[in-house]
Amino acid sequence: MRNDNKKTVLVGVFVLIGIIILVAGIMTLGGQQKKFVKSISLKAVFDDVAGLQTGNNVWFSGVKIGTVKKIHFYGDSQVEIEMNVESKSKDYIRKDSKATISSDGLIGNKIIVIYGGTSQAPVVENGDRLVSEMPLDTDKMMETLQENNNNLVSITNDLKVLTGKIAEGEGIIGAVLTDSTLAMNFRNMMVSLEKTAVKSNQMANDLAKLSANLNQEGNLVHDLLTDKEIYGNLQKSIVDLQSTADNAKEMTSNLNAVTNKLNSTDNAVGTLLNDAEFNNTLKSTMVNIDSSTMNLNRGLEALEYTWPFRRGFKRMNRANN
Structure with missing residues (x-):
């Protein structure tokens, strides 16, 4: 009988513990949820x-x-x-x-x-x-990562092939890295570039000195750039030169016009200079006038000795003497 009571108490204790655990689980899950x-x-x-x-x-x-x-x-x-x-x-x-x-x-x-x-x-x-x-x-993110991984593998393979070719001396870069002659030429080119840089620097310094000298007072360039009076006179001279050039141009145009008229036969001077037939006629006329003048002089000399005019010429000669 005592054993039965003991078993009953143990069963009750275990049931109570189970109930407590169940309630605690329910409370825990309920709290979480x-x-x-x-x-x-x-x-x-x-x-x-x-x-x-x-x-x-x-x-x-x-x-x-x-x-x-x-x-x-x-x-x-x-x-x-x-x-x-x-x-x-x-x-x-x-x-x-x-x-x-x-x-x-x-x-x-x-x-x-x-x-x-x-x-x-x-x-x-x-x-x-x-x-x-x-x-x-x-x-999609994983697909993108996978695609990026594939691209990275492809790039790595390409770099592997490229570095292999460079190591074997293929291509320009490989030749530069492996060919001693090219390396020497490249070194010489760098030396030439350095010399050129030095000369460029020296030229820049010379230009700076020249610019400084040009900016000094009393210098013609400085006066032209800063003196308003000189600038005004220079501007006026340029205007006068432009006017002179315009006048020369106009005079040239007039000379061209006169020359064109002299080369034409529609005026007296042009006819005299360019018409051959008129020139021949004019020469013939001048010859005839010269001949007529000589004949007239001879006639006048003979007239002095004709009896109607002889007395008059004698009186004229006395008066002149």
């Missing part, structure tokens, strides 16, 4: 939940504030997420806050992250729907 705290319901609609499940956590500013309550289809092909969020945290969540899907660590469970919101917007209320923002697609 926010089952025993006052909460509000918030919603968000996504095109793809990327494996999110009921019971996954909801985070805000790095703090767990709730869990995913329901997941169901919405509209044609979207998914609506209903979340239980602690009432005490709603004062920090604004109506213009956004919800996105993230991961709890690199390969952890999917979670809902609430972020953003401005102080000008009112706080959320039970049943509000937050603006959703699609997260980065990890599959």
Whole structure:
């Protein structure tokens, strides 16, 4: 009988311990799932939940504030997420806050992250729907990383081939690195370039000295650049030279016109200079005039000895003597 009581007590103790463990587990799970705290319901609609499940956590500013309550289809092909969020945290969540899907660590469970919101917007209320923002697609990210890895391998192979050719002396770079003659020529070219640089520097210094000398007072160039009176006189001289050039041009035009007229036969001078027939006629006329003048002189001399005029000439000779 005593043994039976002892067994009964032991069974009771184990049952009590089991009940305590069960209650503690329920309380723990309920605490994690926010089952025993006052909460509000918030919603968000996504095109793809990327494996999110009921019971996954909801985070805000790095703090767990709730869990995913329901997941169901919405509209044609979207998914609506209903979340239980602690009432005490709603004062920090604004109506213009956004919800996105993230991961709890690199390969952890999917979670809902609430972020953003401005102080000008009112706080959320039970049943509000937050603006959703699609997260980065990890599959596409992995595909991009894989493609980048393939490209990196291809680049590495190309570099391997290129460095091998350079080491074997192929191409210009390989020849420069392996051919001593080219290296010597390159060294000589660098020496020539250095000499050229020295000469260029010296020429620049000479130009600087020349510029400094030209900027000294009393120098013609300095006076031309700074003296307004000299500049005015120079400008006036240029104007006078321009006027002289214009006059010379006009005179040249007039001389050309006169020359053209002298070369033409439509005027007296031009006829005298250019008409051969007229010249011959004029020469003949001059010869005839000369002959007539000689005949006239002879006639006048003979007239002195004719008896009607003899007495008159004698009187004229006496008067002259």
